[in-house]
Amino acid sequence: MIKLGVLISGSGTNLQAIFDSIEKKTLDAEVAVVISNKAEAVGLERAKKAAVPTHFVDHKKFADRASFDSAVVDVLRDHKVDWVVLAGFMRIVTPMLLDSFPNRVVNIHPSLLPAFPGAHAHRDAIAYGVKISGCTVHLVDAGTDTGPILAQAVVPVSEGDDEASLAQKVLYVEHQLLPRVLQQAAEGRISVEPGKDGERARVRIRA
Amino acid sequence: MIKLGVLISGSGTNLQAIFDSIEKKTLDAEVAVVISNKAEAVGLERAKKAAVPTHFVDHKKFADRASFDSAVVDVLRDHKVDWVVLAGFMRIVTPMLLDSFPNRVVNIHPSLLPAFPGAHAHRDAIAYGVKISGCTVHLVDAGTDTGPILAQAVVPVSEGDDEASLAQKVLYVEHQLLPRVLQQAAEGRISVEPGKDGERARVRIRA
Secondary structure, three states: OEEEEEEEOOOOHHHHHHHHHHHOOOOOEEEEEEEEOOOOOHHHHHHHHOOOOEEEOOHHHOOOHHHHHHHHHHHHHHOOOOEEEEOOOOOOOOHHHHHHOOOOEEEEEOOOOOOOOOOOHHHHHHHHOOOEEEEEEEEOOOOOOOOOEEEEEEEEOOOOOOHHHHHHHHHHHHHHHHHHHHHHHHOOOEEEEOOOOOOOOEEEEOO | OEEEEEEEOOOOHHHHHHHHHHHOOOOOEEEEEEEEOOOOOHHHHHHHHOOOOEEEOOHHHOOOHHHHHHHHHHHHHHOOOOEEEEOOOOOOOOHHHHHHOOOOEEEEEOOOOOOOOOOOHHHHHHHHOOOEEEEEEEEOOOOOOOOOEEEEEEEEOOOOOOHHHHHHHHHHHHHHHHHHHHHHHHOOOEEEEOOOOOOOOEEEEOO
16 A cells, blocks of 8 residues: 555546545555645545545745745655655646655656647647547656656547547546556556666566 | 559568558559669569569669659659658658659658657657557658658557567558558548648548
């Protein structure tokens, strides 16, 4: 069993997928705390319904990213978190947070990285005209959506798809993929080999 | 029925897939001519076995890309080609060729574009550590692997995969995807809408 700290900014549907998987006993984890940088994030309500402690940490009250992250790390440590999950958390995290949970910060991004990083993945995918998109669960590193990939899942893009319909399709597979990867973490199957000679770090997931 | 001109540089396994689909009558096309820029390309033997005219056009004998392309266009026109297929053709084509067959030059690339363009798609995909790769059939434009996408297909990347094993897996889906797209071309279902206001051109494939 691992303790998760989940960081959100919005509706928290991936947080809900985590709660649902825990309830179905397909994910052997406990959400120890949910932190939002937005007071009105619907995900905070989901957490309260699940009787999980919530914290609103207002990024506007901090002088810089690192001091905001420092406050977040304090909350995560108070709740003895093992793994940190960025689930629609719309802030860039700093080495302050990453170094506190080395190779234990996971993000879910709504594209097949390295294609379409950044905050407008679906818009960019539709504009490019790809026929396949999907989502990526990866370890977070200092870059934006650049960290070692843990898992990916695909969806077909249809002629009639727009940003909204693609987002909906991809969310469906996000909700399946993220709990599956977290279960691999819970089973202690994820390890990271540092990159040699300028190569990227590599993830190993033991069978 | 459409007449194809197929450009190759090597073994021509995608050319073989085209021949096989024509024989199985799942592709209503005729390969009118196969052109190689390499005299020793195995694909030329495949063409001869299929009783298809072949031409070796030695790019080293031309002063520049455009004059090489001009010679290629002459051969394609002599054989009344409707669509041009780059099937492992390792030369960058110029506007000379593209303007002669507007929106009728198709390339197959062994990655899910826009990820991993260029000549080392599999090596780059393995180095990045993606869990999903695949192939892309697209119309050729003036960029390298940047043209409007017609179709994509995926393969899973396993922990043990290297450049060679990934190439083999992706080739398998290439051989299915390319003839399928060419059949859409044969049925006159492919149209291109030019991009407005700096947007990319868009492909429509009618049902």
